[in-house]
Amino acid sequence: MNRGLHTETLTQRGLKHQSDEMIMQSVANGNLDAMTILFDRYHEWIYNFLYKMKPDAAFCEDLTQNVFYKALRYRTSYSGGKFASWIFSIARNLFHDEVKKEKYRTNVSLDNLRVVEDKEEDLSDEVKRLHVVLNKLKAEEKEIIVMSRFQGMKYQQIAEVIGSSEVAVKTKVHRVLKKMKTLYFENRIV
Amino acid sequence: MKCNTVENKMILFLEGELDPKQHAEMEAHIASCSNCQQMLEETKALLDAFGKVEDEVPSPRVKQGFMELLEEEKSLQQFTIGKNNSKEFAWKTAFQIAASILLLIGGYAIGSFQKGSESNVEIAQLREETSQLKQDMMLAMLDNRSVSKRIQAVNYSEDIAMPDAKVLEALIDRLHFDGNVNVRLAAVEALSRYSENEKVKDAFIKSLTNETNPNIQIAVIQFLVEVQDKRARAPMQKLLEHSETPKFVKDQVNEGLVILM
Numbered sequence: 363m364n365r366g367l368h369t370e371t372l373t374q375r376g377l378k379h380q381s382d383e384m385i386m387q388s389v390a391n392g393n394l395d396a397m398t399i400l401f402d403r404y405h406e407w408i409y410n411f412l413y414k415m416k417p418d419a420a421f422c423e424d425l426t427q428n429v430f431y432k433a434l435r436y437r438t439s440y441s442g443g444k445f446a447s448w449i450f451s452i453a454r455n456l457f458h459d460e461v462k463k464e465k466y467r468t469n470v471s472l473d474n475l476r477v478v479e480d481k482e483e484d485l486s487d488e489v490k491r492l493h494v495v496l497n498k499l500k501a502e503e504k505e506i507i508v509m510s511r512f513q514g515m516k517y518q519q520i521a522e523v524i525g526s527s528e529v530a531v532k533t534k535v536h537r538v539l540k541k542m543k544t545l546y547f548e549n550r551i552v
Numbered sequence: 553m554k555c556n557t558v559e560n561k562m563i564l565f566l567e568g569e570l571d572p573k574q575h576a577e578m579e580a581h582i583a584s585c586s587n588c589q590q591m592l593e594e595t596k597a598l599l600d601a602f603g604k605v606e607d608e609v610p611s612p613r614v615k616q617g618f619m620e621l622l623e624e625e626k627s628l629q630q631f632t633i634g635k636n637n638s639k640e641f642a643w644k645t646a647f648q649i650a651a652s653i654l655l656l657i658g659g660y661a662i663g664s665f666q667k668g669s670e671s672n673v674e675i676a677q678l679r680e681e682t683s684q685l686k687q688d689m690m691l692a693m694l695d696n697r698s699v700s701k702r703i704q705a706v707n708y709s710e711d712i713a714m715p716d717a718k719v720l721e722a723l724i725d726r727l728h729f730d731g732n733v734n735v736r737l738a739a740v741e742a743l744s745r746y747s748e749n750e751k752v753k754d755a756f757i758k759s760l761t762n763e764t765n766p767n768i769q770i771a772v773i774q775f776l777v778e779v780q781d782k783r784a785r786a787p788m789q790k791l792l793e794h795s796e797t798p799k800f801v802k803d804q805v806n807e808g809l810v811i812l813m
Contacts, residue, residue, distance in 0.1 A: 394626050401618055409610040423610050427617040434625050488601040511602045536563045543598045 382445035390437045397437075400445065401430050407446075407513065408453045414496075414508045415457060425460060429453045447522050450515075454505075454523065495545045503538045510535045553581045558588045562595050628762055643693060643701060650689065654682055687712055687719055694722050699732045706738040710745070720746065724755040733765050740771040747779045760787040766801045773801075777808040785812055 377385050377396050382403065388396045405426055412422040429452050433440075440448060485493075496504055509515045509523070510531075517531045524531070558581050564570050565578045582588045661678050686708065693705035706726060709719055726739040740759075746752045753776075760772050769791065776784035788805045791797045797805075 392629065394622060394629060397622060398619070401615070405614060405618070406607065406610065409614065410607050413608045419608075419611070423614045423617075426610060426614050427621060430618050431621040431625070434622065486604060488597075489604050492598075492601040492605065511599075512605065536560075539563055539595075539598065540559070543595055546598050546601070547594055 383442065386437075386440050386445045386448075387442065389434070390440045394434060394437075397430065397434050400433075400449070404446070404449055405430065408449065411450070411453060411508060411513055412457055414512055415505065416461070421460075425453070425456060429456055432456065444519070444522075447519055450513075451523050491546060495542050498545055499538065499542070503541075506531070506534055507538055507542070553577050555581075555585060555588055558582065558585075559591060562591060566592075566595060566599065628764065643696070647689070650685060654685075683712060687715070691718065691722050694726060699735060702726065702730065702732070702735045703738045706735065706742050709742050715746075717751075720749065720751060724751070727755055727759055728762070733768065736763075736765070736768050737771060740768060740775065744771075744775050747775070753779060753781050753783075757781065757783050757787060760784060761790070764796070766798050769797075769801050770804050773804050773808050777811050780812065782812055785809065788812075 377388060377393075378399055380388075382400060385396050385399055389400070408429055409422055409426045412425050413419070416422065429449065432452050433449055496507070499507065506520065506524075509520050510517070515523075517535070518528045520526075520535075521528045521531045558565075558578060561570060561574070561578060565575065568575075570578065582592055657678060661675055664674060690705050690708040690712070693701055693708070696702055696705065706723065709715060709723060712719060715723075720743075723739050723743050726735055727743060730736050730739065740756075743752050743755065756772050756776055760769065760776065763769055763772065773784070773788065788809055791805050792802055
């Protein structure tokens, strides 16, 4: 019993230095505890994506938990691709499902969700203006900008996640940035 | 280079993605055009603003919740027997040999039966041996790697008129731990014939708590409602509360709960 526990911790420790993909493979093979490592590596990243899209801490915390639970639940469907893209897709799908449900209930669409309102006074002028601009974007425009500029995702990775091509994503990001630049300087006084 | 082109390439320029020749052309144009200079500054300012947004830190509640869900999932984790590497055994041949031995013994038995009345006892013995042999075969086959073999084995159990505890236990093991849905479903069907058996009922109650496949959930609920086992109410209530439970399963639960009241 004791020995088993010992080996378990050793494997866990060994995994700590492995790639995301190796660890997820281990989870898929039944080592569920290893998911904790991936949770520690990615939950803030996922949480921040959700929070940028919908700044509601309780909502995003629940959803972040749920993302990792889904990943655990459907571990066998992980097919060895880049883990970050896989977990991000789960988050994105869950998020859109939730928003759809909410829209159905409250009639508030994603386009009308505001970015960060509560802690507004602590923010610098630039950040406040950026939020105003982000709020003026369409949901899909905002999403692609969040992925590219806040999540640090490469165009290729975004393309994978949203099912598009690298060139198309790049063009779109640039187009939205141009639009944002115009809005950003149009609204100097807010 | 025209201002329009410069505008379109501004982000590529700032990201350093242009080839050296275009990059130089951009630099030259911007140096000589005040409009484009302003545009460059504005674009830079926007991109800088992104960097000033600070990351949010979720509360420790998220990790706690995740750890709870992890424990829940671990308790549901089922052992997949289908993965062990036992060597493939030639079942067909084994059955054929068994059948011919039985035939031989059978022939001998008939012969001796015709000889005298004591043979009745021998026949009875033989029958018992036959069913014992069948049962052993079935038990061995249940651990086979192939899904269809396991289903076949589960179905063989129907030929066994009075299965002993070993057979029931093996079937219950399939119901709980087999990695394949179809085998589990076959086990539900096979076990449903022993509705009087307390062990079987216990197994179904346990299965209702752990099973995640809707088809099996439905079969198990039907059985438990049929035998009027009121202990099923608690796990059925739980299914109703679980967000993963599909609607048609919930409908079945609701129907069942009315009957079990």
